[in-house]
Amino acid sequence: MSDQMSRITLARRPEGAPVQDDFKLETGALPEPGKGEVLIEVTHLSLDPYMRGRMDDAKSYAESLEIGDTMTGQGVGRVLKSNADDFAEGDTVTGMTGWASHATLPASVLRKLDGSVPASTALGVLGMPGLTGWVGLHKYGNPKAGETLVVGAATGPVGSMVGQLAKSLGLRTVAIAGGEEKCRIATETFGFDAAIDHHAHDDAKSLRAAIAEAAPDGVDIYWENVAGQLIEAVLPLMNVHGRIPICGMVAWYGGDNIAEENQLPAMWRSILVNRLQVTGFIIFDHWDEFPEFLADVGPKVEAGEISYLEDVAEGLENAPEAFIAMLKGGNMGKQVVKL
Numbered sequence: 195m196s197d198q199m200s201r202i203t204l205a206r207r208p209e210g211a212p213v214q215d216d217f218k219l220e221t222g223a224l225p226e227p228g229k230g231e232v233l234i235e236v237t238h239l240s241l242d243p244y245m246r247g248r249m250d251d252a253k254s255y256a257e258s259l260e261i262g263d264t265m266t267g268q269g270v271g272r273v274l275k276s277n278a279d280d281f282a283e284g285d286t287v288t289g290m291t292g293w294a295s296h297a298t299l300p301a302s303v304l305r306k307l308d309g310s311v312p313a314s315t316a317l318g319v320l321g322m323p324g325l326t327g328w329v330g331l332h333k334y335g336n337p338k339a340g341e342t343l344v345v346g347a348a349t350g351p352v353g354s355m356v357g358q359l360a361k362s363l364g365l366r367t368v369a370i371a372g373g374e375e376k377c378r379i380a381t382e383t384f385g386f387d388a389a390i391d392h393h394a395h396d397d398a399k400s401l402r403a404a405i406a407e408a409a410p411d412g413v414d415i416y417w418e419n420v421a422g423q424l425i426e427a428v429l430p431l432m433n434v435h436g437r438i439p440i441c442g443m444v445a446w447y448g449g450d451n452i453a454e455e456n457q458l459p460a461m462w463r464s465i466l467v468n469r470l471q472v473t474g475f476i477i478f479d480h481w482d483e484f485p486e487f488l489a490d491v492g493p494k495v496e497a498g499e500i501s502y503l504e505d506v507a508e509g510l511e512n513a514p515e516a517f518i519a520m521l522k523g524g525n526m527g528k529q530v531v532k533l
């Protein structure tokens with residue numbers, strides 16, 4: 195066993211979209227687990243859009259990273275050494291390892307994986323993004339058979355979960371995705387009734403016309419993953435008593451593409467006129483529902499009733515490149531890094 199580890203740190207705060215020089219690959223001595231701790235060799239690392247927010251020094255629902263900190267992230271891996279009663283060498287576990295080849299973590303923040311499904315699913319379909327789609331749709335979407343749901347970033351782990359659950363509940367599902375290939379995956383793999391390539395539309399008006407065609411009865415649930423041009427396109431199509439669970443706004447994470455101020459009044463007026471229910475939510479308020487989520491969705495994933503797609507980058511050193519690409523739509527499914 196090597197006595198060295200590597201990690202990716204925040205080298206500087208990005209201006210707009212992150213670039214390679216915002217990250218630094220560092221090596222150091224392998225840490226020793228303390229009492230009640232476990233040393234993990236990371237095999238898969240999750241890359242998620244929320245990490246972009248952690249790189250800024252701005253008030254948010256979670257603390258910012260400091261320069262020099264290891265990039266935040268969930269990983270799965272093998273236990274190399276355990277000083278905790280419940281974990282043994284060779285166990286497969288998941289926890290917040292950060293972007294690192296190894297991590298020592300207290301046993302209390304780790305979850306053991308049983309091997310019934312590939313371990314990497316704990317980062318996507320059966321992890322935080324899957325839970326986000328499951329909780330948010332049921333709690334804030336209030337889906338009803340016969341209604342229409344529209345979701346952006348539809349082939350990602352959140353959007354694909356939302357689309358498949360809504361479809362299974364009898365809704366018409368409309369995917370917004372970047373490119374023809376993603377649109378094909380949305381309908382063929384994830385069962386969306388229609389898919390619209392947002393790259394094929396230069397402005398909100400054109401995108402709106404395409405959505406109106408795909409959603410002839412209007413939109414009852416707009417699942418907000420993206421914001422940007424899509425929110426401008428969808429809002430006027432919302433039905434009375436429609437719901438908008440606000441999950442994320444990835445088009446705005448880099449600080450660009452912000453809607454001009456003079457468009458906001460019309461948007462907010464639509465919320466009033468249509469008595470929309472717009473609810474922001476953050477998944478860490480819902481961790482207590484994880485066991486129920488796993489009990490419901492786990493068997494469906496095992497049985498192939500819920501599909502998932504993973505985009506696997508190879509090597510910790512390639513995590514920044516994969517992360518930068520993901521924020522621009524370069525990922526095909528849940529972005530993970532295999533170490």
Ligand SMILES: NC(=O)c1ccc[n+]([C@@H]2O[C@H](COP(=O)([O-])OP(=O)(O)OC[C@H]3O[C@@H](n4cnc5c(N)ncnc54)[C@H](OP(=O)(O)O)[C@@H]3O)[C@@H](O)[C@H]2O)c1
Nearest residue numbers: 243347350351352371372419441442443444445476477523
């Ligand atoms: N509230 C919470 O607790 C919570 C938890 C998890 C995730 N989230 C949010 O959920 C959303 C989806 O997360 P995910 O992990 O499933 O990500 P993801 O879909 O794997 O990756 C992000 C996707 O966003 C899309 N995108 C990026 N820029 C865009 C733009 N300008 N216009 C339209 N689409 C754009 C791209 O898909 P296309 O190429 O298809 O456009 C890209 O692949 C994110 O906003 C994330 O922050 C929130």
